[in-house]
Amino acid sequence: MPDRSSEPIRWGIVGTGTMAGQFAEDLRLSEGAELAAVSSRNADKAKAFAARYGDHVTAHTTHTDLLGDSTVDAIYIATPNDTHFPLACAASESGKGVLVEKPLVTTSAQAVRLATLAAEQGVFLMEAMWTRFLPAIAKARSLIEEGAIGEVTRLRGSLAFYHPFDPESRFYAKEHGGGAMLDLGVYGISLARLLMGEPIEVAGEWRAAPTGVDMSASLTLNFSGDVKAHLSCAFDHEGENCFIIEGSRGTLVLPAPFIAARAVLQCSNGLAAQLAAFPGRSVPSRTIRKLAARLPFPGIRQHAFPYAGHGLGFEIEAASEAMRSGNTHHRLMSPLDSARTLEIVETVLDEANRLT
Known part of the structure; x- marks a missing residue:
């Protein structure tokens, strides 16, 4: 990528789906970044997408044309999971920076190969694990490091959104990299590792949808100091979707949905923590959690x-600044970090852990 250290990073988006739209919208709110182009195999979709974001946005009908666009510095890949690897390889070989919607790719082996290629090409590469860049997550990390809740003793996190079974849906299609772990489970694993480091032991189990992908999964990560993270993800129900960090002198709660955390609740006693992380998926349970997150409560x-x-926007600005500085990865989210999360996914989804 040419030296544009004092200018905005000009982004090209591969895809026109939901995440592509959200990325384009947040680009408008981001410092040091702007949308330059979009590509889709559907010409009408590409033109309509570009038109929504200004006359300066170019619509390409092939991804190859986008990668060859000299007005684009970096590529955001927002296409189905199974396309991430070939598209990210092509983008890296084109010399452009690459941000790939999670999961980075579908296997740990692909992640390592892609990381190696990007390093050889000297280009930026990052998984768009946007949760890691949120201010609320940074605050949770600093509270832990400051000892605000004492020694961490346990982590708990669930992430489940109901998707009715449809064999053609990207959520359930094996050929498109479907499954709850790749779509949702990576969030909890990535966050637990960010907070606690590398687990020394991984255990888990999963249930299959009729297409053979995981419809739900639960896992336990054991960290040094006998700290355990109990995580779960699913497509077959709506979950509590909180993330809880328990310590010897208090508890931190990232309210639902924790992947988009806008607050950290610091609970000084057991009752306060029970209210902030009140269990259950019923309307009264969700109401109690919302009230605890929004109203003043003792403790x-x-x-x-x-x-x-x-x-x-936080990941957009972080990736853009890293590229302007000439870095090939970001310290909060390296490609090999993504590979490690995928190794854990693969361990859990071993056929021996499948529930019947």
Whole structure:
């Protein structure tokens, strides 16, 4: 990529789906970044997408044309999971920076190969694990490091969104890299590793959809100091979707949905923590959690971090600044870090762990 250290990073988006739209919208809110082009195999979709974001946005009908566009510095890949690897390889070989919607790719072996290629090409590469870049997550990390809740003893996180079974859906199609772990489970694994480091032991189990992909999964990560992270993900129900960090002198709660955290609830006693992380998926349970997150309660200190848009702006600005600085990865989200999360996914989804 040419030296444009004092200018905005000009982004090209591969795809025109939901995540592509959210990324384009948050680009408008981001410093040091702007949308330059989009590509889709459907010409009408590419033109309509480009028109929504200004006359300066170029619509390409092939991804190859986008990669060859000299007005584009970096590529955001927002296509189905199974296309991430070939598209990211092609983007890296084109000399452009690459940000890939999670999961980075579908296997740990692909992640290592892609990381090697990007390093050889000297280009930026990052998985768009946007949750890691949220201010609320940075605050949770600093509270842990400061000892605000004492020694961490346990982590708990669930992420489940109901998707009715459809064999043609990207959520359930094996050939498109479907499954709850790749779509949702990577969030909890990535966050637990960010907070606690590398697990020394991994255990889990999963249930299959009729197409053979995982419809639900649960896992336990054992960290040094006998700290355990109990995580789960699913497509067959709506979950509590909180992330809870328990310590010897308090608890931190990232309210639902934790992947888009706008606050950290610092709970100084057991009752406060029970309210902030009240179990259950019923309307009363969700109402109690919302009230605890929004109203003053004894024993709960609210650290609020509201933001405009969808929350993708923080990763956009971080990736853009890293590229302007000439870095090939970001310290918060390296490609090999993504590979390690995929190794854990593969361990859990071993056929021996499949429930019947």
